[in-house]
Amino acid sequence: MTAYRLTKHPILAIEPVDEISFLWDGKELTAKRGEMISSALFAHGVRVFGHHHKDGAPQGIFCANGQCSQCMVIADGVPVKSCMTPVKEGMRVEPIAGLPQLPRNDRAPTMNTVETLAVDVLIIGGGPAGLSAASELGRRRIDVLLVDDKNRLGGKLVLQTHRFFGSVDAVHAGTRGIDIATILSDEIRALPSVDVWLNSTAVAVFSDKKVGIWRDEKDYVIVEPQILLVATGAREKSLVFNGNTLPGVYGAGAFQTLVNRDRIKAAERLFIVGGGNVGLIAGYHALQAGIEVVGLVEALPECGGYKVHKDKLARLGVPIYTSHTIVSANGDEQVESVTIAQIDDAFRPIAGTEKSFSCDTLLIAVGLDPVDEFTAKAREYGMNVFDAGDAEEIAEASAAIFSGKIKGRSIAHALGATDEPVPDQWSRTADILKSRPGSIAVESVPDREEGVFPILHCSQEIPCNPCSSVCPRGLISVDSDDIRRRPQFALDGGQCIGCEQCVAVCPGLAITLVDYRRNPAMPTVTIPYEFPPGGFSIGDMVTVVDSEAGYLDEVRVEEIKAIARNDRTALVKVKAAKGIAKRIAGIRIQDPQVTQSLDDVQARITDETIVCRCERVTAGEIRALIGEGCRDMNEIKAVTRAGMGACGGKTCSLLIARLFREQGISIEDVEDNVKRPLFVEVPLGVLAGAKEESDD
Numbered sequence: 001m002t003a004y005r006l007t008k009h010p011i012l013a014i015e016p017v018d019e020i021s022f023l024w025d026g027k028e029l030t031a032k033r034g035e036m037i038s039s040a041l042f043a044h045g046v047r048v049f050g051h052h053h054k055d056g057a058p059q060g061i062f063c064a065n066g067q068c069s070q071c072m073v074i075a076d077g078v079p080v081k082s083c084m085t086p087v088k089e090g091m092r093v094e095p096i097a098g099l100p101q102l103p104r105n106d107r108a109p110t111m112n113t114v115e116t117l118a119v120d121v122l123i124i125g126g127g128p129a130g131l132s133a134a135s136e137l138g139r140r141r142i143d144v145l146l147v148d149d150k151n152r153l154g155g156k157l158v159l160q161t162h163r164f165f166g167s168v169d170a171v172h173a174g175t176r177g178i179d180i181a182t183i184l185s186d187e188i189r190a191l192p193s194v195d196v197w198l199n200s201t202a203v204a205v206f207s208d209k210k211v212g213i214w215r216d217e218k219d220y221v222i223v224e225p226q227i228l229l230v231a232t233g234a235r236e237k238s239l240v241f242n243g244n245t246l247p248g249v250y251g252a253g254a255f256q257t258l259v260n261r262d263r264i265k266a267a268e269r270l271f272i273v274g275g276g277n278v279g280l281i282a283g284y285h286a287l288q289a290g291i292e293v294v295g296l297v298e299a300l301p302e303c304g305g306y307k308v309h310k311d312k313l314a315r316l317g318v319p320i321y322t323s324h325t326i327v328s329a330n331g332d333e334q335v336e337s338v339t340i341a342q343i344d345d346a347f348r349p350i351a352g353t354e355k356s357f358s359c360d361t362l363l364i365a366v367g368l369d370p371v372d373e374f375t376a377k378a379r380e381y382g383m384n385v386f387d388a389g390d391a392e393e394i395a396e397a398s399a400a401i402f403s404g405k406i407k408g409r410s411i412a413h414a415l416g417a418t419d420e421p422v423p424d425q426w427s428r429t430a431d432i433l434k435s436r437p438g439s440i441a442v443e444s445v446p447d448r449e450e451g452v453f454p455i456l457h458c459s460q461e462i463p464c465n466p467c468s469s470v471c472p473r474g475l476i477s478v479d480s481d482d483i484r485r486r487p488q489f490a491l492d493g494g495q496c497i498g499c500e501q502c503v504a505v506c507p508g509l510a511i512t513l514v515d516y517r518r519n520p521a522m523p524t525v526t527i528p529y530e531f532p533p534g535g536f537s538i539g540d541m542v543t544v545v546d547s548e549a550g551y552l553d554e555v556r557v558e559e560i561k562a563i564a565r566n567d568r569t570a571l572v573k574v575k576a577a578k579g580i581a582k583r584i585a586g587i588r589i590q591d592p593q594v595t596q597s598l599d600d601v602q603a604r605i606t607d608e609t610i611v612c613r614c615e616r617v618t619a620g621e622i623r624a625l626i627g628e629g630c631r632d633m634n635e636i637k638a639v640t641r642a643g644m645g646a647c648g649g650k651t652c653s654l655l656i657a658r659l660f661r662e663q664g665i666s667i668e669d670v671e672d673n674v675k676r677p678l679f680v681e682v683p684l685g686v687l688a689g690a691k692e693e694s695d696d
């Protein structure tokens with residue numbers, strides 16, 4: 001067992017590790033069989049995977065999703081993305097030091113004929129949208145080939161330990177993302193007309209309307225679909241600030257991959273940039289994994305994510321700094337601290353407001369961009385193409401599930417497999433699931449102080465209805481025409497029996513139950529709790545807070561109820577004075593000491609911030625070219641190499657576009673990069689059907 005593997009988790013099963021050995025920089029280490037090289041290295045506390053050939057800057061993981069190439073290492077002599085390459089027994093893995101050498105190989109490879117396969121529908125991406133589309137098509141016996149570059153289906157769902165918002169009927173709301181992944185995967189595995197290729201990467205869309213697939217990293221296959229569905233999801237946006245490429249600065253999705261998929265304790269102390277749902281949920285997941293969350297900055301005056309997610313994090317003891325920005329990540333080889341500052345109306349840091357915090361990891365959660373290059377190329381080449389989920393429009397995973405269902409039905413209709421077009425009601429449901437968080441009402445607490453009843457600390461309009469589906473007395477209702485309306489409890493509609501099911505099922509952990517029946521002066525309050533047991537025991541005193549994290553009191557824990565029916569959400573019962581009982585919304589678990597700032601402001605001294613991390617091109621170099629009148633991305637690429645790196649410009653193109661906008665230049669006036677049909681790096685021989693001869 002290595003130091004950085006999770007040993008306990010409230011939601012995820014921690015299974016025994018089947019260990020193999022490999023060499024890292026000549027030293028023998030262990031790995032879990034089948035895990036990616038990057039996770040095996042993180043499990044041993046290795047965060048620096050090499051040094052850049054241009055300036056010697058330390059390199060580490062950034063996306064953990066095959067979208068960038070920051071995590072490149074040399075495995076058995078070949079440069080590979082460590083986040084996409086499983087460790088093998090005895091593998092020799094070395095850090096990148098300078099430019100990788102070409103592998104020594106003086107034998108001509110064996111060339112195979114590249115197979116061409118015709119299918120009705122090719123789906124790229126086995127996440128929520130791809131799976132639900134495949135299900136819709138497979139149920140009509142339409143031949144579908146679904147390819148995914150990971151070793152299991154589910155996409156981002158397999159990273160989500162929390163219960164989902166949305167509609168119970170339409171998208172399994174109230175069920176955890178990891179479990180929805182299993183439900184959808186099982187559904188399509190049972191459909192004989194759906195063929196699934198895992199570990200298989202779609203690398204290119206060609207002008208003859210064919211798609212190149214690198215199947216199981218062994219064979220290259222050309223697929224000729226009647227219809228292509230792109231359900232490739234999203235990639236995380238990057239951000240420009242001092243120290244932005246230090247190992248320890250990475251995307252929230254990368255963090256969830258390491259922690260929730262691979263069960264790695266990827267950090268000890270974490271800071272988060274971005275108050276959207278991704279950043280807020282990542283903070284919650286970190287706390288579940290026993291990682292300290294030092295704080296979260298959001299540039300806007302309010303977090304953009306659901307208020308229930310924000311409140312949940314704040315109640316647990318994480319400070320949220322709105323109208324603040326990240327100034328720098330500090331450290332020589334990896335992150336040792338971060339510096340933040342308040343910003344003015346023009347989003348500029350206000351001098352004198354800087355604060356620094358000790359931490360080893362900085363998560364960037366500033367939004368997502370659709371992985372839409374396949375769609376764009378397919379349209380350019382006149383293919384019959386559809387897109388679904390985040391590849392079409394960034395929204396919650398529940399919306400992606402429904403979007404896949406709609407696109408599946410549309411494709412079935414286009415192929416003539418059904419006369420039924422997409423029902424109007426489906427489009428309306430899709431719009432509701434995609435909608436932004438709505439208005440916030442003042443939380444109203446009933447006057448009653450007798451009997452038993454729930455308190456709904458859910459003050460914002462968001463698409464969500466699981467609470468209304470579980471009440472055995474039907475006392476909680478959500479407008480069935482528009483599930484964004486806030487839930488209502490009918491206080492006088494009948495007698496609540498205190499079954500606590502609404503408390504356990506609420507995805508926002510925003511329902512408590514107050515029970516006056518035994519002791520009206522000191523009622524019992526039931527609070528949902530999803531953290532490893534052992535933080536406190538029956539009889540201990542805990543700090544309770546109101547819905548927005550305001551301190552209320554120290555109260556005694558009377559009971560901790562962890563029963564199978566509640567699906568890993570424990571219910572903690574405390575006794576509290578009746579003056580505060582109805583206002584209690586959560587238990588603070590993080591000691592305020594954790595979130596204290598350092599006495600001195602730390603500053604990372606660098607010449608310039610990096611925009612193109614693959615080629616280490618600074619913002620200053622690009623601004624200078626823009627200042628000289630350059631209005632062509634291709635010219636920037638030719639002069640500076642920005643966009644010419646291993647990620648193919650996926651990480652830096654939008655940052656360069658932002659630099660143009662900063663200078664007051666509309667992006668419409670800038671010539672875009674010429675987009676080549678090949679979107680993912682593959683060894684050149686793969687395209688020609690070359691087969692590696694084994695040394696045996």
Ligand code: FES
Pocket residue numbers: 611612613614615642643644645646647648649650651652653
């Ligand atoms: S960041 Fe990869 S090419 Fe610029």
